[in-house]
Amino acid sequence: MNRTGLKAALLEAGTARITGMPVDLSDGSHAGPGAGGTGSVFFSFDGLRVRLSIDENSRVTIEHLGDGKAVLRFGDIVQEGFLEPAALHCPRQAYITISEGCIFRCRYCNVPSQTQKIKTPEEVISMIEKVADYIDCISITSGVIGSPGEDEERVLEIIRRVKRFSLPVGVSTYPLPGTPGRLHDLGVTEVKFNLEAATPELFSEMCPGQDRNLIVSALKDSVVLFGKNHVFSNVILGLGETDDEMKACIKELCEAGIIPVIRPLNPKSDLRDFPRPSAERIMSIFEYHKARLEENGLDPKKALTMCVACTGCDLTPGRDE
Template sequence: MSTTEDLRREKPSAPLQRPPWIKVSVPEKDSLERIGSLMKRGGLHTICQEAHCPNIYECWQMGTATFLILGEVCTRKCGFCAVSKGLPTPVDVDEPIQLAEAAARLELKHVVITSVDRDDLPDGGAGQFALCLDALREKLPAATTEILVPDFRPDPQRGLDIVLEAKPTIFSHNVETVRRLYPAARPGSDYDHSISLLRDASRRIGADRVKSSLILGLGEREDEIRETIQDLHEAGIRRLNMGQYLAPSRRHIPVKRYWTPQEFQDLGQYALEMGFIRVESAPLVRSSYHASV
């Protein structure tokens, strides 16, 4: 069984150069400073910053941000993720209202909330998601909401009960990669567990409100991607995002392949023909890219 260290060592014979289609928009200083100032003032974080998202400038210019709750330190050690790993901080009881107030000041119409993994908490952090949704409903009653949640292990049913009772508009949980690469890319996580969590959510709130995402370039084969898309469809997921993996640093798993825009388009078309109702599939797509209902 391969490990994260194995994937890091399995570097291509020559470093892969970023292809010309990996281009990031130039930021508008005013938009960045406005949102950055709001986040700092409220002691808030965005996954846009913590995960080095390539779309940060585009989204922030549009007044959109994905809030990262429960701190900025994760209890897992996924080999592809830029978020810090280690001992997390205590849960901030003021975070829900601060998040809601920031979203109101930004006049957001669709609010996305995600978190680090919190294996140290009995509910995996589900209660904080629910409190944030409640606060948003009070401050921004017209806004739709999307939660991108961890797997809530070791008690996923408890976590799922808590967050679904808070009535998010969209429920999202990322499988991230194909089954074969899980032990190396996502130590501490389980492919079948993630599929099961998504299936349970779909049965409870409807397939059209459940979403997942894949990152490509970790060493997966095309047939494995198609098999994963099929697994997601059979689990009742009808919203899917697929994007290119970009290694945050030399300490992370190196990029094994840059999938072309045409290949992303073909995979997206495959998903649509299978029955997905909404698919975002392109090199720079991320979990919350063009997030909306």
Template sequence: MPNKFGKTLISHLPVSSPVTEEDTRQKAKLLEIGEIFIPREVDMPCFASHSTAGPDTGHSAHAFGFGDSRVKISLTKDPDARLRLSQSGGDYVIYLDGGKFIENVKIIPLIAHAPNQAFLNLSGECRLECAFCAMPGPGGSTVGTLSTERALNIISINFRSRDFRAVALTSGIPDSVEETNKRLTEAAGAVRKLYPRIPIGIEAYFEDLDDIQELKDAGATEMKINIETWPRKRFEKACPNRSFEITLAALEKAVEIFGRGKVTSNIIIGLGESDDDIVEGIKHLTGMGVVPNLRGIRLGPSNQEKLEKAMGAMPERVSAKRLLELGRKHKNILEMNNLSTRTFETMCFTCKCCDIVPMVDV
């Protein structure tokens, strides 16, 4: 079979056209609201994606394209939801509060959780109990685990798509961080053996920093280690079973192994922090060579009570205005540190659906 991928780790993805300010403003509003109602009479060309990890666990979603922008929105059964998808002939329209909001909408197929890549979760259970996460603890998932063999089957099916460009692997922690990383390393190695040139991203947690090198040796090309929030005192509330210091040390080690611009980390917006807190976190990570990813908090029945108890107040969805303002600051800090979201070939910065992405949306 001819190789579909480049010979180096430099991105060969086509450079997307600049997203207009109007497209970005509309995307930010969709992210603020976060859910859309699709009537039964609307003919959808593909199945919805079902999330098994993070705050969106248990939710189904579709990805929508408009202009040069794209966004992934959870589905709701509430016919009175603020966002509603309509269809006239073959054309899709998103309505906001009863009025036309975005016309000429396209439905983007999600290969396996994300466009153009298979983003696979090896376990839908996690014992870490982070406040924002809706993933159930050990024994609480109906999804269970994804074996290496099954993951390879999913990848092989999606490899046939001409739009398939990357693999990303993550996992909840159903037993121990050590055992989970062994499974991720095994899976990454199996993918690399079958697909020698495919970019492989890993989203993981670490206690033993030697695991990072083992994942690199197995075939991983990019790494995501989530700091989640800033500063330390807020991290300790949100993630009581994780170490702030070890997470930062793991990020530093990952940059040493994978290189600047090949390591990323989520910072969640909406956990009671100030904009100055977010900016401080961005500056700290970019100073290490890490490209942060800003993500608005997702709220639902499975995490609202946990969040209120852990953080001392109920978070609210992040406004479009705040997403845009922080997105612009984020971009400026990246540029000052000679970093870009465009150096990534896997995971969130190539998906571009769930966040305001610097160098793409702003």
């Protein structure tokens, strides 16, 4: 098995059991489909990185030898690597959730069941200051507490404050008409507005109350403002779409100059009984994704922030090869 195939297999597994020396665990995510976890680790090997949630019953074991050095065992596979420290949420980034909570109730997401919390600008600045020597960018995301308009105002104020760090800033929020322009005017580097589901029908089923056309419009407007390789959209693999439907979604996004982030389903909330996508399916979609990116002159290696720069939760063409 090559290293890309191993990462696909680990994404299918999704979890790891940690043994050996004590490990500083990354906090559970506070936003999106990964929210509400009990902690995770970033295992890096041969230039690849994968995020695995902690589960004492996992099929994957990572033995920490000390000083970050580690050995992963998965069936007959023994892979040396290291545990990469997370700055805030992921390695080399201050990836911060402003509003922990959400008025929307996407079926795959635990955020609405979390205790609501809104970080103040002062809290965010303090968090970044503590990791400023260990990060390459600042990434801002948010649930929606109150209304999308209220939440956008909170995010815009944070962006005004974090400009003092002179680092690339990426933003992922639920957009409103004009959101891309407002973010661009404040000097944001990259944006990510998430379609989440491969088809309009699945989107309506999985994300009630949200406007898919608004998200598509924001993505297309963003390409004009931010340029190719700096506009992204998460699409979850495993919500019930066919391979052909996922491929059609990838093709449409790539042709519009948008880099799709194909996120294998992490079964939670209403979808807790759904299976994780198989390694074979992850690899098959990865190869199609790679071809469409190349065909449209898109290069994930040029991304500076957020998920495409991290790659921990996804198999990313150009970076995971």
